Amino acid sequence: MAIHCSETAPLVQSCLDGELTDAEERALCDHVSQCGVCRKRMSREERFRDAIREHLAPPSAPDRFHEQLTHALAEEERAEVRARRHAQLSWALPGAATVAAAVALLVFATDRLAPANDQAPLTHEAASRVIGSSPVVVQEDHRDMSRSLNDYLRVPIRPPRFSDDNVELYGWRPSHLHGRQAAELVYRVFRSEGRQYTMRLHLLESSNIDLRSQDRREIGGQTIWVDSPLGMSSVTYQDRQGIGYVFISDMPQHDLVDLVLGSDLAQTHDDDSIRGRTASQGQ
Amino acid sequence: MFSRPKKKRTEFEATALVHLDALYGAAHRLTRNPRDAEDLVQETVLRAYRFWDGFQKDSNCKAWLFKILTNTFINHYQKQKRGREVLGAAMAEQEATDGVLFHEQAESQRDPEDLLLNHTVSEDVVRALTSLSPEFRLAVVLCDIEGFSYKEIAEIMECPVGTVMSRLYRGRRLLKESLYDFAVAQGVVKRPGDEVTHDSADAGDTIDLDAYRKRRANTT
Numbered sequence: 001m002a003i004h005c006s007e008t009a010p011l012v013q014s015c016l017d018g019e020l021t022d023a024e025e026r027a028l029c030d031h032v033s034q035c036g037v038c039r040k041r042m043s044r045e046e047r048f049r050d051a052i053r054e055h056l057a058p059p060s061a062p063d064r065f066h067e068q069l070t071h072a073l074a075e076e077e078r079a080e081v082r083a084r085r086h087a088q089l090s091w092a093l094p095g096a097a098t099v100a101a102a103v104a105l106l107v108f109a110t111d112r113l114a115p116a117n118d119q120a121p122l123t124h125e126a127a128s129r130v131i132g133s134s135p136v137v138v139q140e141d142h143r144d145m146s147r148s149l150n151d152y153l154r155v156p157i158r159p160p161r162f163s164d165d166n167v168e169l170y171g172w173r174p175s176h177l178h179g180r181q182a183a184e185l186v187y188r189v190f191r192s193e194g195r196q197y198t199m200r201l202h203l204l205e206s207s208n209i210d211l212r213s214q215d216r217r218e219i220g221g222q223t224i225w226v227d228s229p230l231g232m233s234s235v236t237y238q239d240r241q242g243i244g245y246v247f248i249s250d251m252p253q254h255d256l257v258d259l260v261l262g263s264d265l266a267q268t269h270d271d272d273s274i275r276g277r278t279a280s281q282g283q
Numbered sequence: 284m285f286s287r288p289k290k291k292r293t294e295f296e297a298t299a300l301v302h303l304d305a306l307y308g309a310a311h312r313l314t315r316n317p318r319d320a321e322d323l324v325q326e327t328v329l330r331a332y333r334f335w336d337g338f339q340k341d342s343n344c345k346a347w348l349f350k351i352l353t354n355t356f357i358n359h360y361q362k363q364k365r366g367r368e369v370l371g372a373a374m375a376e377q378e379a380t381d382g383v384l385f386h387e388q389a390e391s392q393r394d395p396e397d398l399l400l401n402h403t404v405s406e407d408v409v410r411a412l413t414s415l416s417p418e419f420r421l422a423v424v425l426c427d428i429e430g431f432s433y434k435e436i437a438e439i440m441e442c443p444v445g446t447v448m449s450r451l452y453r454g455r456r457l458l459k460e461s462l463y464d465f466a467v468a469q470g471v472v473k474r475p476g477d478e479v480t481h482d483s484a485d486a487g488d489t490i491d492l493d494a495y496r497k498r499r500a501n502t503t
Binding site: 007009010011013014017018019048049051052053055056057058059060061062065066068069070072073074076077080081198214227228232233250252253 | 288289291292295296300303304306307308309311312317321324325328329330332333334337354355358403404405408409412423424426427428432433448451452455458459491492494495
């Protein structure tokens with residue numbers, strides 16, 4: 001399998017990176033042994049690669065940092081334990097508000113379904129939509145934003161509002177999911193101890209799109225899907241008008257689910273109440 | 284169901300924290316300073332811990348952690364360089380990796396020779412690496428520092444293997460370029476002239492291994 005000089009570039013890089021098959025490596029070696037130009041090139045590339053690897057050899061993590069991380073993980077574990085205790089207490093408390101919280105707990109208690117496959121295409125795509133996005137359009141007036149969204153998506157739509165005061169709508173930008181036009185709303189979520197998260201909500205006309213992801217949760221006859229694509233948290237929901245809501249955030253999963261359950265998606269589409277139906281059924 | 288916190292932490296520390304040095308090393312090269320590297324790794328580790336229940340225990344934990352690190356790094360980069368700068372970088376990257384052909388005759392004339400390599404110091408290499416756009420920097424760090432395979436890098440960076448190869452090829456080229464510029468500025472080497480060796484084969488090289496393999500398959 002003789003090769004030509006013009007073909008050696010991909011082979012040289014891949015050979016030095018250990019990516020060639022035995023046959024390809026043999027063919028390259030045969031060529032290089034007979035071609036001075038390619039031999040020189042390969043030798044130069046190899047020396048450069050070796051030099052770069054030597055110069056870039058990174059330092060190890062300092063011992064102090066190991067300890068710091070261990071403490072941080074212990075704190076994270078304590079926070080998780082506190083959250084569980086809080087949830088158990090809420091379950092026991094009476095009152096209408098608690099009924100809704102109790103239903104939310106039921107949601108959490110839903111058995112984790114074995115994923116149909118490893119991929120959760122839509123949430124995966126949304127979570128990886130980081131590079132190449134156009135700039136965020138910041139609009140102070142939410143009515144203006146609703147108008148812009150309606151004009152852009154050509155469907156009647158209003159951004160959901162959240163009962164949590166620590167959620168701030170920052171702006172939106174055009175987006176595409178599954179080849180369909182979508183709008184990506186960007187929220188900032190403020191939490192205690194100066195923690196700040198970003199929540200992105202992709203809105204799109206989603207009829208005939210499979211919104212399923214890892215965990216299916218049934219709430220008052222409605223279904224939401226919860227997942228953790230690329231280490232992010234996601235919640236997807238489709239209303240009866242076929243509008244898909246894909247929430248992606250770096251905040252903990254249970255926090256994101258709570259936020260979505262606390263939104264006014266119920267008021268936006270009365271027939272599609274998530275929280276509304278849940279609460280009324282619980283009462 | 285979710286695992287109990289204590290068991291979860293023990294399992295996480297045993298399985299994931301063994302990769303701490305690798306994460307820290309890569310973060311150090313990506314961010315260029317220890318403080319930012321620690322922040323990046325801590326956020327990565329805590330995020331991984333929160334989502335530990337969702338991690339498929341029989342899959343590649345190191346690659347999963349690096350995927351989170353990569354995602355976190357790019358997210359931070361985007362926050363810092365909001366808006367048009369990011370778009371500009373993304374477009375530049377797209378232009379650089381869209382096709383498989385690079386017309387870099389001018390660049391190939393600047394190949395660093397022994398003189399350059401002999402006088403290059405680690406600080407220059409780190410500086411040159413930092414000057415790369417995040418996508419090229421990540422590809423070089425994941426391959427040359429961490430030793431991930433093309434396939435693993437493709438999974439971590441969420442792109443095709445061909446794009447990984449393009450980013451590596453282009454990233455290394457730009458690295459050479461920067462080192463050469465530093466060396467010229469320091470008077471170690473001269474501006475490119477007639478004495479500089481030049482590979483005519485470098486111009487218009489294809490770096491798409493798949494295309495090469497397809498061509499080969501068709502001819503046999």
